[in-house]
Amino acid sequence: MVFERLRRREYVTAMMGGLAALGGCNDLGGDGAPTGTEPTAEGTDAAPTGGSTPSQTSEPDADEESGPTEGRALDEGRVLYAEPGEIQATIDEAADGAGGGVVRLQAGRTYDGDAPVRVKPGVTLDCNRAVVEITGDHDGLFLDTGSTVVDGRIDVTADNYSSSAVALDVTRSTHGKYNAGDGRDTAATFEGHVLGNVDDVGGNGIELVSDGAAFESVADAGITMGCRFAGTVAHFERGVRADVRNGGWINSVRFDLELTGNRVGFLHTGTGDGLLLSDLYGAVQTSWHEGAVGVRNATDQPSLTVYGRIWDADPDRSQHAVEGPGVTVVSDLAADHAATAADAEGSVGLDLRGGELRLVEYGSGSTLIVRPSDPGVVFETDGGTRLLLGEDGQVRPQPGRAYFQMLGEDLSERSGTNWWELAVDDGTNTDSGDPALGLWYAGEWLLFESTASVSP
Numbered sequence: 001m002v003f004e005r006l007r008r009r010e011y012v013t014a015m016m017g018g019l020a021a022l023g024g025c026n027d028l029g030g031d032g033a034p035t036g037t038e039p040t041a042e043g044t045d046a047a048p049t050g051g052s053t054p055s056q057t058s059e060p061d062a063d064e065e066s067g068p069t070e071g072r073a074l075d076e077g078r079v080l081y082a083e084p085g086e087i088q089a090t091i092d093e094a095a096d097g098a099g100g101g102v103v104r105l106q107a108g109r110t111y112d113g114d115a116p117v118r119v120k121p122g123v124t125l126d127c128n129r130a131v132v133e134i135t136g137d138h139d140g141l142f143l144d145t146g147s148t149v150v151d152g153r154i155d156v157t158a159d160n161y162s163s164s165a166v167a168l169d170v171t172r173s174t175h176g177k178y179n180a181g182d183g184r185d186t187a188a189t190f191e192g193h194v195l196g197n198v199d200d201v202g203g204n205g206i207e208l209v210s211d212g213a214a215f216e217s218v219a220d221a222g223i224t225m226g227c228r229f230a231g232t233v234a235h236f237e238r239g240v241r242a243d244v245r246n247g248g249w250i251n252s253v254r255f256d257l258e259l260t261g262n263r264v265g266f267l268h269t270g271t272g273d274g275l276l277l278s279d280l281y282g283a284v285q286t287s288w289h290e291g292a293v294g295v296r297n298a299t300d301q302p303s304l305t306v307y308g309r310i311w312d313a314d315p316d317r318s319q320h321a322v323e324g325p326g327v328t329v330v331s332d333l334a335a336d337h338a339a340t341a342a343d344a345e346g347s348v349g350l351d352l353r354g355g356e357l358r359l360v361e362y363g364s365g366s367t368l369i370v371r372p373s374d375p376g377v378v379f380e381t382d383g384g385t386r387l388l389l390g391e392d393g394q395v396r397p398q399p400g401r402a403y404f405q406m407l408g409e410d411l412s413e414r415s416g417t418n419w420w421e422l423a424v425d426d427g428t429n430t431d432s433g434d435p436a437l438g439l440w441y442a443g444e445w446l447l448f449e450s451t452a453s454v455s456p
Contacts (some may be wrong), residue, residue: 079104084111087125087132088118095120100146105130113140113154121146121174127192131155137203140165145175145186152192152231156203164207164241165194170221170248171214180226187226196235201263201289204241205233210248210274218247230256238267239284244274244299253278260285262292265310268324269298280306286319287312297324297347309333313340322347322362325417334358338365346417379422408435411447415456416440429454 078101082090087105094101100122105111107129116139117132119125125141127149134140134156141149143166154165168188170176180187194205206229212218233239239262242250248270257280259265265284268276276299284294284306294310297303303326310329313321321337322329325346329337334349338360341347345363352358356371367382379387408426416423421440425447427433438445438454445454 078102081106082111084109087111087113088115091118091120091123091125095123100124102126104128105132116140116142118142118144119147119149120144121186124148124150125152126150127152129153133157134161134165137161137163139163139167141167141190142172143168143188143190145173145178145188146184148189150189150191152190152194154192154194156196156236158197159200161197161200161203164204165196165236166190166206167204167209168207168223168227169209170223171209171211176215176220178223178227185226187228189226189228191228191230193232194234194236195232196261198235198261201235201261202237205236205239205259205262207238207241207243208250208253209243209245210250211243211245212247212249212272212274213245218249221248223250223253225252227253228256229254232258232260233262234259235261236263238262238264240266242266242268242270242276242278242304244268244270244276244301246272247274249275249277251275251277255280255282257282258285259283259294261288263289264293264296266295266304266306267298268296268303270301273301274299275301276303278304280304280308282308284308284310284321285312286310286321287314289319291318293319293323293342294321295323295327295329296320297327300325302326303347304328306330310337313337315340322349325363327362335360335367338362338367411438411445411454412456415443416445425454 078094078098080090080094080101080103082103082105087103090103094103102124104126105128110131110133113132113134114136119141121144125148128151131153132140132155134154136158137160140154140156143149156165168178170178175184175186178186178188190206196203196205208223210221210223212221215221239259240255240257244250255278259282265286266280280295286292286294292313294313295304295306303324305328307330309331310321310333313319319340320342321340322344323342324344327344327347329349330352331349332352334351335358337349341362347362349360349362350357351360356369359368359370360366369380371378371380373388376388408424410428411423411425412429423438423440423445425436425438425445427435430436430447436447438447443455445456447453
C-alpha cells in the first residue's frame with residue numbers, strides 16, 4: 001500500500017513552480033479556426049448531372065473567367081454546392097460517391113431544415129454564411145463520426161422546441177466512439193452559431209450522448225479527443241447538454257463557447273458511473289431567466305472545468321453560477337460564485353490574482369490562498385490561519401498565526417473528492433508511524449512525510 005513514488009523535495013519544488021505559473025496565468029480564452037473561401041467554377045471538379053441532383057456549379061455571380069483562388073484549405077478536395085432543399089442529398093453524394101469532401105451552402109441563402117440532416121463521415125459542411133432554419137421539433141444537424149461543420153448558423157424558429165439543434169450520439173453514429181486517435185479520425189467538430197427561439201426557449205443547443213450500455217466495452221462509448229465546439233449557443237432550455245450514461249465517457253472535449261440566454265448554460269446529466277472530464281473556455285451569461293444556472297452537474301460524478309467567466313447570477317432571482325458537485329471554475333470571478341452556488345459540495349473555484357492562487361470551496365464558502373514565497377509555499381485561510389510548506393517538505397504554522405489543524409485518518413480508507421485536496425494521514429501509512437500531510441492527486445494520496453504515496 002505504501003510504495004516508492006516521488007521524492008519529497010522534487011515534488012514540492014515542482015508544485016511551487018506550477019502554482020506560481022497558475023498564479024500568473026491570464027489567458028482564459030479559446031481560439032477559433034479559420035474557414036475557407038468560396039471556389040470559382042474552375043475550383044470544382046465534379047461534373048454536373050441532369051435531373052434534380054444537387055448543383056455542382058459555382059455560386060451565382062461567380063467570376064467564371066478567374067482561376068482558382070490560392071491557399072483555400074477547404075477547396076483542396078471535392079467541393080459540391082447544395083441548393084436549398086438539397087443539403088442531405090448533396091451530403092449523401094459526397095459521402096457515398098467519393099468517400100467525403102466539402103459540401104458548401106450558398107452565402108446569404110436560407111435553407112429550410114424541415115428534417116434532420118446527417119453530416120456523414122468524411123464530409124465537411126461549410127455553411128458559408130447561409131442560415132439553416134429549423135422549423136419543426138426535430139434535431140437539426142446530426143454530426144456523425146468524422147464529420148465537420150464550419151461557419152455554421154443554425155436558427156431554431158419552431159415553437160415548443162424539445163429536440164437538439166446540433167447532436168452527437170455514439171448509439172447512432174457510424175463508428176461508435178468519436179475520437180481522433182485509434183488509427184482513424186472519427187472526431188467531430190462544429191464551428192458557428194446555434195440560436196434558439198428567443199420568444200419560446202426550449203430544447204438543447206448542442207447535445208452529446210455517450211451510453212456505455214450500447215457496446216460490449218465502454219471503451220467504444222466515448223466522445224473524446226479531437227472533438228471541439230466553437231461559437232455561440234443562445235436561447236435554449238439547455239445551451240449544452242452532456243448526457244453520459246451507464247459508464248460512458250465524454251473526456252478531453254474542448255468547448256470554446258459563449259453561452260447566453262439559456263435557462264441552463266451547461267448541463268451534465270446521466271446515469272451510472274459515466275464521466276465528463278472536459279473543458280469549457282468562454283463565458284456563461286445567467287441573467288436572462290428566473291432560476292437560470294450557469295453550470296449544473298446533475299450527477300455525483302466529476303464534471304466540467306470552466307476556464308472563463310460565469311456572469312451575473314442574481315440570488316434574488318434564484319439564479320446560480322454553479323449547481324451540483326465536481327465543477328471547477330478557473331476565473332478571476334470564481335470567489336464571487338460562492339454566494340450563488342447551490343448544492344455545490346465538492347465544486348471549487350480557482351481565483352487567479354497576480355502571484356497568488358485563491359481556492360474557493362463552493363459547498364462551504366471557505367477560501368484557501370496559496371502563494372509562493374522565498375522559503376516555500378504559503379497556505380492561508382480566509383480566517384487568517386497560515387501554514388508554510390517549506391522546500392524541505394515540512395509543514396509548520398507561521399509566527400503570530402493560529403495553528404491550522406486537520407484531524408488524522410487512515411487515508412487508505414478513502415479517496416479524495418477533488419484534485420489537490422489536503423488531508424492528514426494518522427501515521428498508518430507512513431514509514432515512521434508519525435502523522436503526515438497528504439495531497440490527493442491523480443488517484444492517490446502523496447505523503448510529504450516520506451517518499452511514499454497511498455492508493456486507497
